Amino acid sequence: MALNPYLIFDGNTREVVLYYAQVFGLEEPNMMTFGSVHNDQLAPGSEDLIMHTFLEIAGTKLMFSDNYPGMPYSQGNNFTLAYVSNDEEAIKEIFEKLKREGEVKMELQETPWSKCYGSLTDKYNIEWQFSHEE
Secondary structure (H helix, E strand, C coil): CCCCCEEEECCCHHHHHHHHHHHCCCCCCCCEECHHHHHHHCCCCCCCCEEEEEEEECCEEEEEEECCCCCCCCCCCCCCEEEEECCHHHHHHHHHHHHCCCEEEEEEEEECCEEEEEEEECCCCCEEEEEECC
16 A cells, blocks of 8 residues: 655645746646536636646655645645655656755755755755655
């Protein structure tokens, strides 16, 4: 059984998912909209919001959704995403892409637990950790 991180955004999920697909070199995923499921129950203009989509990154399914239309939205800071790989070059490449419009908390460096570890907050205020494991 898997535990899949699920990220909820306030109306910009399509933009977020397309950005991450580009960063990780993935194809654009299928996106289910609220309108395709709940069209008659939605406020006008919310039918194209994303109800569900996902990207598979390094063997983990990262799921995304826009906040349910009409429900209050609050951005949390109680999670991070950890990108763990045995490919140091991939770690460096992805770190560089995500830091461009983000904020580096710790540059990639050797630590007692990893040959290449670092962390940053990306342009969508999502905190990422990167770790090289053999």
